[in-house]
Amino acid sequence: MKWIHVNARFEADDMALAEELVAQIFFDLDLKGVVCEVPLPEPDEGFGSNALAQPDTHSISGYLPDLSTSDLLFADIKKKADALKGINVTLSTRIVDDQDWAESWKDFFFVTRITDTLVIRPSWREFEPKPGDVVIDLDPGMAFGTGTHETTAMCLALVQEQITPGASFLDVGTGSGILMIAAAKLGAGTLKGLDNDEAAVQIAGKNLEHNRISPQSFEIRCTTLDRYPHEKFDLVVANILAEVIISILPEIHSRLAPGGRAILSGIIIAWEERVKTALEDNGFTLVKTTTQGEWVALVAELV
Template identity: 35%
Template sequence: MNKWQEITVTTTEEAAEAVANLFYELGAAGVVIQDPKVLARYIAEANWDAYELPAELTEAENVVIKGYLPMDDALEERLKQFSSRLQSLEKYFTQYLAEVSLAEIAEEDWSSSWKTYYKPEKIGARVVVVPSWEEYHPAANEVVVKLDPGMAFGTGNHPTTAMSIQLMEKYLRPESVVFDVGTGSGVLAIAAAKLGAVGVLALDVDPLAVQIAQQNIVENQVAGVAEARYNDLLAGIQGKSDFIVANIIADVILDLISQAKSHLVKDGCFLVSGIIKDRWPEVERALTEAGFQIVEHREHNEWVAAISRKAGD
């Protein structure tokens, strides 16, 4: 069994990207970035489904970066290079922090330690979300979405995502053009493509989300149908769609409603999710006042998802 040197560096948010880049320059066989602010934000916004993560990850003050190097004859020299380059970063940051610890990791532990949270799961009547490292043999009529969530995005089992997929299965018509606003891991965009959409535009304001979503789109072999793009909601987006989905938070959905109306064809569907139950009456009222007809809404624990249809033109 191969063994790996796990190098853990605790650093500041300001220096995190530079430290992570050192691992990539050394050819690390995997880099994990645990940024508590990013983790907390995605959990709060319901854009990430890893609510099971331990509190020490989300409540930490600094960023933790882990890189993995093979324990071979070159390891000692590579560690020296890493230490030297890490120390040289101090001159570029005013409050530089780089606390280093080392651990020996068996290959099977390295490849599976943080992946134990995620297993294949049938989310809707047809859609099965399968982590990219798992093998899965679909039954007849099942739609498989392969997903690698990275460190900041989940695999689809959060109620807000699950309800979105279930409503999408029910109301998304084949041959539709879909806009997925706040795409995160891209799970809804990929599901839409595999449910018969002919064009899917996955949008997010977080560059990391766009990168991961695009990787997942390619992994699922739907790059000819779907595309991930950096964008602030629907600002500047050209053309109209038949179906818009937004699994974000109530405040952002309220800002999105007028844009969604102008970007939907007549009778087009607007699927919203990620809404705390207490905020649903406010969102429902805003949708109705904007000319949307509520077709169905679902609740799971404290979360609400709803599908509405644009009336008129």
């Protein structure tokens, strides 16, 4: 089958907000394989043949099936992109084969050291770990969560910092399962994850198995938190948009064990204060704030 690769290059004063708004257009119109391509610093030396070209501009890409209705959909993307205030979007398209697009995003995913000891290794790249390294082997497929996005990187570092041996862990919006794998390798006891995207649930399960996480120790469901059983967890992580986080704070609250903590990420700086106010309104105490680029991650516990 043929697909139309749609690329939206964009420029704005607030690039994080622009990324979110342009990506939302792609998600709303149900484009497949949506990825954000962000210029990254050059990968570390020593990656040798792994060091492939990186994007030099910010862009969002996605795929439409090449059907008779595709022109209408593309016109809709253009109309919505043109309506974004203060964001200059340039759209381009090209026809590709199914096999090409399923693999093309891999060129932009490298071995990434998140903390002194926590490393993400894409399953198709080679890496020689140092003594003490905790390595997450990942093939995110079409699910979000490669570790290179600031929101995920902050979550990973905070999971490493906040996890206690044997802790029960819940990942709300698990995507590729990257945070569950990190939690398992850093000593969590039981691991539960959920995502409202069935494809993510499948990919996450495969990634946990690939990392030799015992199937008895984890469970991943396709659902939302309001429909999730009322179990208690020592650590709950949610890397979702700020609006969603605010709406599920009561659900998170009721699933925290005494002394438990929540790591909340996916919050652009413009939303930081609103999330902090919502935390207070919902009976949480803020423990820590971290920032990377335009993104904020918060750690909170019950009052």
